[in-house]
Amino acid sequence: xxxxxxxxxxxxxxxxxxxxxxTFARTNxxxxxxxxxATSRRVAGDPSGSTEGxxxxxxTDDAVAQLGRLGVSVIHHLEHxxxxxxxxxxxxxxxxxxxxxxxxxxxxxxxxGMELMAHVAVRTGxxxxxxxxxxxxxxxxxxxxxxxxxxxxxxDGDLHVLTIAGHACNPEETTPVTPEVYDYDLTIAxxxxxxxxxxxxxxxxxxxxxxxxxxxxxxxxRGVGSENGFGEVLELVDHLGGALGVSRVVTGxxxxxxSEQVGQTGSRISPDVYIACGISGAIQHMAGxxxxxxxxxxxxxxxATMVQRADYAIIxxxxxxxxxxxxEIVRRKQ
Amino acid sequence: xxxxxxxxxxxxxxxxxxxxxAGTGIDESGLGHTMSSHEECAVELAIQTAxxxxxxxxxxxxxxxxxxxxxxxxxxxxxxDGILIEAADPSxxxxxxxxxxxxxxxxxxAEAGQSFDLVLLGNDAADTGDFQVGIRLAYDxxxxxxxxIQMLTPAExxxxxxxxxxxxxxxxxxxxxxxxxxxGTEIFALDLPAVVAVQEGGVDPRYPSxxxxxxxxxxxxxxxxxxxxxxGNPRIRLELPEVKASAVTILGEGPDAAPALVDVLEEIGVxxx
Numbered sequence: 001x002x003x004x005x006x007x008x009x010x011x012x013x014x015x016x017x018x019x020x021x022x023t024f025a026r027t028n029x030x031x032x033x034x035x036x037x038a039t040s041r042r043v044a045g046d047p048s049g050s051t052e053g054x055x056x057x058x059x060t061d062d063a064v065a066q067l068g069r070l071g072v073s074v075i076h077h078l079e080h081x082x083x084x085x086x087x088x089x090x091x092x093x094x095x096x097x098x099x100x101x102x103x104x105x106x107x108x109x110x111x112x113g114m115e116l117m118a119h120v121a122v123r124t125g126x127x128x129x130x131x132x133x134x135x136x137x138x139x140x141x142x143x144x145x146x147x148x149x150x151x152x153x154x155x156d157g158d159l160h161v162l163t164i165a166g167h168a169c170n171p172e173e174t175t176p177v178t179p180e181v182y183d184y185d186l187t188i189a190x191x192x193x194x195x196x197x198x199x200x201x202x203x204x205x206x207x208x209x210x211x212x213x214x215x216x217x218x219x220x221x222r223g224v225g226s227e228n229g230f231g232e233v234l235e236l237v238d239h240l241g242g243a244l245g246v247s248r249v250v251t252g253x254x255x256x257x258x259s260e261q262v263g264q265t266g267s268r269i270s271p272d273v274y275i276a277c278g279i280s281g282a283i284q285h286m287a288g289x290x291x292x293x294x295x296x297x298x299x300x301x302x303x304a305t306m307v308q309r310a311d312y313a314i315i316x317x318x319x320x321x322x323x324x325x326x327x328e329i330v331r332r333k334q
Numbered sequence: 335x336x337x338x339x340x341x342x343x344x345x346x347x348x349x350x351x352x353x354x355x356a357g358t359g360i361d362e363s364g365l366g367h368t369m370s371s372h373e374e375c376a377v378e379l380a381i382q383t384a385x386x387x388x389x390x391x392x393x394x395x396x397x398x399x400x401x402x403x404x405x406x407x408x409x410x411x412x413x414x415d416g417i418l419i420e421a422a423d424p425s426x427x428x429x430x431x432x433x434x435x436x437x438x439x440x441x442x443x444a445e446a447g448q449s450f451d452l453v454l455l456g457n458d459a460a461d462t463g464d465f466q467v468g469i470r471l472a473y474d475x476x477x478x479x480x481x482x483i484q485m486l487t488p489a490e491x492x493x494x495x496x497x498x499x500x501x502x503x504x505x506x507x508x509x510x511x512x513x514x515x516x517x518g519t520e521i522f523a524l525d526l527p528a529v530v531a532v533q534e535g536g537v538d539p540r541y542p543s544x545x546x547x548x549x550x551x552x553x554x555x556x557x558x559x560x561x562x563x564x565x566g567n568p569r570i571r572l573e574l575p576e577v578k579a580s581a582v583t584i585l586g587e588g589p590d591a592a593p594a595l596v597d598v599l600e601e602i603g604v605x606x607x
Contacts, residue, residue, distance in 0.1 A: 258535025324589030
């Protein structure tokens with residue numbers, strides 16, 4: 001069977017990236033270790049065996065229904081007062097305590113998912129493979145070099161511990177099921193609480209969640225010129241009800257916070273449209289936007305990588321072009 | 335506070351990559367090398383934290399002889415000395431091996447009188463992206479570990495409930511660590527000695543001064559030979575993504591092309607009413 005660590009947002013809903021990971025688990029017929037596949041296929045007709053969710057903390061009715069629509073047959077619900085404040089070690093041990101001895105245990109490749117699976121891998125004595133994008137007869141395939149290459153690998157052991165690269169697949173609902181919810185009596189070791197969160201400053205919210213779920217993202221690079229050069233771009237973000245995403249150069253210059261950075265060391269996004277304004281297309285940035293369904297480039301350089309990789313492009317100064325786009329949107333709304 | 339920062343020599347990739355003849359690595363012949371961006375921030379955090387506490391910064395790498403360049407680059411911006419664990423081909427090591435190798439050296443340096451209160455790493459390396467060496471190292475050393483950390487502030491009184499609890503390091507006291515979590519900035523109180531994996535974004539790496547470059551040339555670098563890999567790397571081969579031919583539709587030049595783009599945005603359905 002395959003266990004998926006499910007992340008929920010502040011409303012208790014299943015996050016987009018977890019929905020992707022569940023879909024990946026449900027639809028991949030080669031995901032299980034060789035030894036596990038023959039012994040744990042509990043659901044007839046599902047070649048990957050059952051897909052089961054692991055939720056730590058509050059489990060809302062909406063989340064249960066969501067997971068059912070995603071094909072999750074069982075939800076392992078881990079709730080304990082000592083798990084309310086996040087501690088990677090305590091959460092990981094709780095997952096280890098209920099995890100199968102054979103099969104696959106995976107999470108989305110978010111910071112939380114990566115951290116927990118690494119702890120789980122150590123505590124179960126397993127290897128871990130991060131950022132998986134596919135698996136087939138030849139083994140697992142994962143992103144390396146920031147997504148510019150893939151590594152083909154095989155893991156030993158009866159339990160595979162994996163993270164799934166962001167946007168490795170689209171979340172897909174299936175024939176809804178009513179998940180069984182298993183609750184557990186958990187014992188949390190004091191030593192595992194040594195690194196729990198003391199407090200969270202929510203007023204400095206992580207914009208990355210908005211970035212990764214936005215249907216439209218407007219990207220801005222060095223071409224904006226200065227930290228005061230985002231006016232037109234932010235107005236376009238507002239017209240689209242989307243999010244701003246910036247290149248590493250922009251955060252490196254201190255013009256915008258790192259939470260808005262898109263790319264290898266920032267957020268990986270999969271909007272319906274990404275409008276790259278004044279971004280040349282460094283390989284590290286391209287790694288973050290490969291999930292975009294439509295790519296638009298606005299750039300003075302027609303030979304820029306971003307333009308060559310785009311679906312649509314306008315050649316010109318981003319300030320002039322974006323201002324004109326804003327004016328046109330306003331005109332059409334009137 | 336004495337701090338060890340683990341860094342990695344990685345290819346400085348700006349464009350498309352090609353594979354080597356064996357298909358198990360990328361062709362690095364035309365590429366420069368650097369350290370991973372998270373690690374640049376880890377070095378900066380270490381320098382700031384050591385300066386605030388009157389401590390030292392030692393940088394360590396597992397890599398080929400040429401990786402001494404990255405160690406000296408860290409010394410040029412403020413680290414005190416370096417440790418090179420020489421491995422001609424570090425790609426044969428898996429994350430568990432690397433953690434073990436570093437752990438052994440930390441213990442060896444402690445026996446030699448060089449103990450570390452804090453071990454910093456980057457969240458993950460720019461090439462392999464494994465995201466587990468720091469956590470595996472912490473378990474090996476039996477230290478607490480945090481990842482995704484962007485800021486560190488030493489506790490004012492220099493003490494903490496776990497002060498001096500582990501004999502491997504001379505660590506004592508605690509630090510406040512801050513990182514970005516799903517609901518905002520998360521703040522941790524971390525007893526030392528500890529391992530922290532650093533996420534880019536909290537500090538800006540500094541540039542080396544002329545004095546720093548001069549100091550780097552003379553810095554002491556302790557060298558070790560890497561042992562044979564234990565678990566090894568499960569890599570079978572590398573593969574490159576399919577190269578897609580450009581199919582861009584040029585909507586026009588300058589502001590006159592704006593209506594054509596708005597048409598596209600309306601078709602996609604992303605303009606807010």
